[in-house]
Amino acid sequence: MSFSQQQVLALAPDAASAAAGKKLARPxxxxxxxxxxxxxxxxxQGSALYQVKVDRSDLTGKCSCPSxxxxxxxxxGLLLLAADGGTAVPAGAATPDFVQEWLDKRxxxxxxxxxxxxxxxxxxxxxxxxxxxxxxxxxxxxxxDAFELWLADLMRQGLASLxxxxxxxxxxxxxxxVDAQAPALAGRVARLAELPGSGTDWxxxxxxxxxxxxxxxxxxxxxxxLPEDLAADVRHTIGWTTSTEDVLSRGEKVSDRWLVTGRxxxxxxKLRVRRFWLQGLESGRSALILQFSxxxxxxxxxxxxxxxxxxGLVVDAELAFFPSAWPQRALFREQRGSSPAQxxxxxxxxxxxxxxxxxxxxxxxxxxxxxxxLLPAVVPVIHAGELRLVDGEGRAVPAWAADPWRLVxxxxxxxxxxxxxxxxxxxxCLSVQRGQRLEPLSLENET
Amino acid sequence: MSGPRLADVALLGTSRQSAEAPLPEPLxxxxxxxxxxxxxxxxxxxxxxxxxxxxxxxxLPGSHALEVPPEDTRPAPPEKAEGVLAEILxxxxxxxxxxxxxxxxxxxxxWPAAHLPPLLEQGRSVFRGRLDLLGRLLDRRGAWLAxxxxxxxxxxxxxxxxxxxxxxxxxxxxxETRVRAFASLRQADPGAARDALAxxxxxxxxxxxxxxxxxxxxxxxxxxxxFLESCLKDRSQLVREVxxxxxxxxxxxAWARRCRERVFALLRRSAPAAGxxxxxxxxxxxxxxxxxxxxxxxxxxxxxxxxxxxxxxxAPQGIGAKAFWLAQLVATVSPRLLAEHLGLEPAxxxxxxxxxxxxxxxxxxxxxxxxxxxxxxxxxxxxxxLAKPPAKMGVLFYENTRELSPRLFSCLTxxxxxxxxxxxxxxxxxxxxxxxxxxxxxxxxxxxxxxxxERLKPAIEAFRRSNEFHLPFxxxxxxxxxxxxxxxxPDLDLPVLEVENNDRVKYYYEPARxxxxxxxxxxxxxxxxxxx
Numbered sequence: 001m002s003f004s005q006q007q008v009l010a011l012a013p014d015a016a017s018a019a020a021g022k023k024l025a026r027p028x029x030x031x032x033x034x035x036x037x038x039x040x041x042x043x044x045q046g047s048a049l050y051q052v053k054v055d056r057s058d059l060t061g062k063c064s065c066p067s068x069x070x071x072x073x074x075x076x077g078l079l080l081l082a083a084d085g086g087t088a089v090p091a092g093a094a095t096p097d098f099v100q101e102w103l104d105k106r107x108x109x110x111x112x113x114x115x116x117x118x119x120x121x122x123x124x125x126x127x128x129x130x131x132x133x134x135x136x137x138x139x140x141x142x143x144x145d146a147f148e149l150w151l152a153d154l155m156r157q158g159l160a161s162l163x164x165x166x167x168x169x170x171x172x173x174x175x176x177x178v179d180a181q182a183p184a185l186a187g188r189v190a191r192l193a194e195l196p197g198s199g200t201d202w203x204x205x206x207x208x209x210x211x212x213x214x215x216x217x218x219x220x221x222x223x224x225x226l227p228e229d230l231a232a233d234v235r236h237t238i239g240w241t242t243s244t245e246d247v248l249s250r251g252e253k254v255s256d257r258w259l260v261t262g263r264x265x266x267x268x269x270k271l272r273v274r275r276f277w278l279q280g281l282e283s284g285r286s287a288l289i290l291q292f293s294x295x296x297x298x299x300x301x302x303x304x305x306x307x308x309x310x311x312g313l314v315v316d317a318e319l320a321f322f323p324s325a326w327p328q329r330a331l332f333r334e335q336r337g338s339s340p341a342q343x344x345x346x347x348x349x350x351x352x353x354x355x356x357x358x359x360x361x362x363x364x365x366x367x368x369x370x371x372x373x374l375l376p377a378v379v380p381v382i383h384a385g386e387l388r389l390v391d392g393e394g395r396a397v398p399a400w401a402a403d404p405w406r407l408v409x410x411x412x413x414x415x416x417x418x419x420x421x422x423x424x425x426x427x428x429c430l431s432v433q434r435g436q437r438l439e440p441l442s443l444e445n446e447t
Numbered sequence: 448m449s450g451p452r453l454a455d456v457a458l459l460g461t462s463r464q465s466a467e468a469p470l471p472e473p474l475x476x477x478x479x480x481x482x483x484x485x486x487x488x489x490x491x492x493x494x495x496x497x498x499x500x501x502x503x504x505x506x507l508p509g510s511h512a513l514e515v516p517p518e519d520t521r522p523a524p525p526e527k528a529e530g531v532l533a534e535i536l537x538x539x540x541x542x543x544x545x546x547x548x549x550x551x552x553x554x555x556x557x558w559p560a561a562h563l564p565p566l567l568e569q570g571r572s573v574f575r576g577r578l579d580l581l582g583r584l585l586d587r588r589g590a591w592l593a594x595x596x597x598x599x600x601x602x603x604x605x606x607x608x609x610x611x612x613x614x615x616x617x618x619x620x621x622x623e624t625r626v627r628a629f630a631s632l633r634q635a636d637p638g639a640a641r642d643a644l645a646x647x648x649x650x651x652x653x654x655x656x657x658x659x660x661x662x663x664x665x666x667x668x669x670x671x672x673x674f675l676e677s678c679l680k681d682r683s684q685l686v687r688e689v690x691x692x693x694x695x696x697x698x699x700x701a702w703a704r705r706c707r708e709r710v711f712a713l714l715r716r717s718a719p720a721a722g723x724x725x726x727x728x729x730x731x732x733x734x735x736x737x738x739x740x741x742x743x744x745x746x747x748x749x750x751x752x753x754x755x756x757x758x759x760x761x762a763p764q765g766i767g768a769k770a771f772w773l774a775q776l777v778a779t780v781s782p783r784l785l786a787e788h789l790g791l792e793p794a795x796x797x798x799x800x801x802x803x804x805x806x807x808x809x810x811x812x813x814x815x816x817x818x819x820x821x822x823x824x825x826x827x828x829x830x831x832x833l834a835k836p837p838a839k840m841g842v843l844f845y846e847n848t849r850e851l852s853p854r855l856f857s858c859l860t861x862x863x864x865x866x867x868x869x870x871x872x873x874x875x876x877x878x879x880x881x882x883x884x885x886x887x888x889x890x891x892x893x894x895x896x897x898x899x900x901e902r903l904k905p906a907i908e909a910f911r912r913s914n915e916f917h918l919p920f921x922x923x924x925x926x927x928x929x930x931x932x933x934x935x936x937p938d939l940d941l942p943v944l945e946v947e948n949n950d951r952v953k954y955y956y957e958p959a960r961x962x963x964x965x966x967x968x969x970x971x972x973x974x975x976x977x978x979x
Binding site for chain 2: 154203211213358366410
């Protein structure tokens with residue numbers, strides 16, 4: 001697999017690691033460098049001599065240093081040395097034992113996992129399971145009823161008073177929803193605390209959010225009568241989870257060459273969520289892969305969440321989708337290989353087409369909060385200090401990018417391909433097409 | 448009904464206002480499915496939910512008229528070079544950035560678009576002396592970008608976008624643009640330039656006045672005297688100092704004559720003792736030291752007339768008033784005229800000043816007048832004294848020599864400067880010298896580079912063996928890192944010293960060595976990606 005510097009830097013867990021990795025991308029700091037079709041390896045002189053290796057199939061690396069970051073700066077340094085076909089790492093060598101053992105171990109783990117996914121589910125105590133599920137349903141229903149009462153009362157009393165009350169009422173309601181085992185809804189409610197008084201349009205924005213929650217509560221009350229897929233969306237939006245095994249064995253399966261189009265990290269207290277948007281180059285399907293990091297630990301990087309993904313990578317894989325009326329979130333069921341590829345960004349040429357797609361998606365799944373966007377030809381501009389994207393018909397949407405000026409500079413007033421997501425009436429730009437390469441727009445959210 | 452109107456209801460609450468509100472036509476049928484007896488709060492909540500989803504699905508973008516900027520005139524560097532350029536920018540090492548700009552310019556390339564914002568963020572001062580070059584590298588896209596960001600407006604008048612009309616630049620530009628425009632005006636028509644400056648002089652801030660006034664050095668003539676004299680009364684000390692500097696270049700000006708008379712009356716050769724003529728002559732033949740000039744006692748109180756000629760009367764804390772006055776007075780006389788008055792060759796004069804009981808103010812004054820007149824030969828003499836200062840020099844000496852040494856260096860040729868620095872590697876950097884940008888030439892010849900490295904490596908070894916904590920030649924190393932020819936290859940690798948149990952090496956030498964190697968490495972990478 002060949003890869004670019006930008007793609008390697010996109011793997012960095014934070015900006016500090018990226019900078020440290022760059023400093024180690026000097027042959028003078030390395031010994032015993034080598035690479036072949038399966039792996040890259042070398043010894044890096046740090047506080048001690050560290051053994052560094054990278055699996056070429058997915059650019060996952062391992063290092064003997066004590067860093068808790070993943071990948072560490074040594075792995076990044078090694079990848080950067082070999083990036084863009086660099087000659088600093090001699091090619092064609094036989095895989096050394098310490099690398100081969102690790103590759104074998106990875107391969108073995110992948111086989112075991114696949115076997116586990118294929119294996120029939122272990123026998124479970126169905127009666128006890130159903131009893132636990134019924135108890136949870138009861139607790140969730142009771143919790144949602146109480147929350148709806150509070151919301152209705154808020155509507156009667158008026159939102160104006162909220163500006164004086166701060167975050168306390170929202171935190172209190174969120175905590176009660178956590179107790180009622182509705183964690184996803186609890187998180188959504190906790191985030192609303194930022195809205196009251198936050199700008200001139202805070203009241204319509206808050207009302208819209210509360211209204212959607214109101215619809216969700218209403219839908220939950222009628223869960224049994226909803227189509228199965230939509231019911232799954234409602235449950236998921238409230239906080240029910242679907243096990244990985246269930247998704248891998250029963251989810252809708254789609255095989256394709258999947259282009260990673262964007263990456264974004266969101267942080268909530270102790271949890272960090274890394275989202276990757278994928279686009280099937282043949283099926284035209286989009287998919288969302290989530291990776292999680294709890295309390296500063298490395299992001300989950302198992303095979304089912306794709307290992308090391310980065311914008312511009314094309315993964316030949318079978319995905320299994322979570323049940324949904326508009327399936328987006330998915331897991332990797334099988335990866336057959338991956339490599340950064342030169343592609344022309346697919347997608348919609350005008351916003352009119354894009355928002356027609358969005359309308360169709362919302363018609364099927366009204367609780368969608370993010371929608372993937374691929375625009376092969378839009379012009380980023382700064383207007384009154386704010387970023388906008390303008391399509392070929394002269395239509396503009398508000399946009400956001402970690403470094404808007406970089407985006408505007410790259411485009412230079414001419415159409416470029418942009419991948420991102422539509423959420424909350426603005427377009428979050430995640431990657432830009434340069435030549436035939438997709439480049440992530442920033443690591444900023446990971447610092 | 449629009450969103451904000453529903454929000455108005457929600458702000459007040461349904462206990463004060465009906466939850467019923469007109470909805471968009473297609474939503475009315477949906478809303479009709481809600482039970483009649485629904486609680487007003489819940490009803491508003493659900494209507495808001497329907498409205499929110501309806502609006503999200505029917506989002507209509509606004510319109511925006513695009514202006515297509517002109518195409519760049521130069522090609523972009525290869526994409527592979529962008530990573531190195533970004534790292535060079537992140538280094539924040541100005542000489543390296545300047546070297547990089549020169550390299551791109553020689554390759555006929557522009558700065559890569561993706562890295563234009565951080566380049567513009569550096570600010571104008573980083574590119575002082577390279578603004579035309581920067582203008583070429585920003586090209587049209589850089590100028591277009593700068594035109595959209597208030598903090599980058601300084602870049603609008605550079606290179607490709609430079610205003611071709613110097614009058615407009617002089618009237619409307621920022622200070623650096625105005626200085627450049629004024630300098631070209633001065634070259635074209637010295638008298639008209641001076642009159643133009645005099646007409647607007649009082650409207651500018653002190654720093655701008657000083658910078659513009661300094662441009663009169665080019666083509667200075669007796670016709671400038673009257674304006675310069677008027678500047679001696681300027682409210683800013685900075686401007687008065689520039690005026691004195693320029694009047695020093697007009698030896699027949701009234702100010703120069705007044706100052707000469709004043710100083711010549713204070714300083715004279717002592718009369719030869721009886722028979723001293725012969726003995727003195729014999730002594731001179733044998734190379735004995737010249738006689739020390741007599742300094743007529745300075746008055747206890749300063750003469751008010753001095754102040755009118757630009758002498759500052761109040762001495763700063765820690766400096767004796769008389770020494771302070773004497774240094775300034777000596778600085779008002781052209782150094783060669785002073786030597787002539789005392790009947791000494793300049794070298795002998797510097798030597799005798801160094802031995803004088805008032806050596807500190809005499810040397811400071813002489814150094815300043817030398818720097819002001821820009822006399823290369825005298826500058827070399829003064830620098831040799833600064834390199835080996837007499838004993839017991841104080842604040843007056845060191846504060847002034849630190850300020851003046853860059854100006855004295857600028858009187859020398861690049862080769863002379865490099866030769867001095869190379870000597871200092873061997874003999875130690877003099878305490879009165881501050882190593883700043885511009886001290887070393889921007890490029891070393893092979894021969895000079897080899898000589899520099901040949902002395903640098905023993906200097907490093909000497910540091911390792913010494914007990915010194917300070918590494919005085921570290922700034923010189925970093926300046927040399929952008930000037931040494933890359934073709935020297937492995938010769939550019941500095942020795943790696945053992946850091947274990949050696950804090951001096953760990954905290955002083957190693958950081959400087961790493962930075963040096965990092966700069967060399969970045970240059971090598973760029974030269975590899977963009978060969979010339």
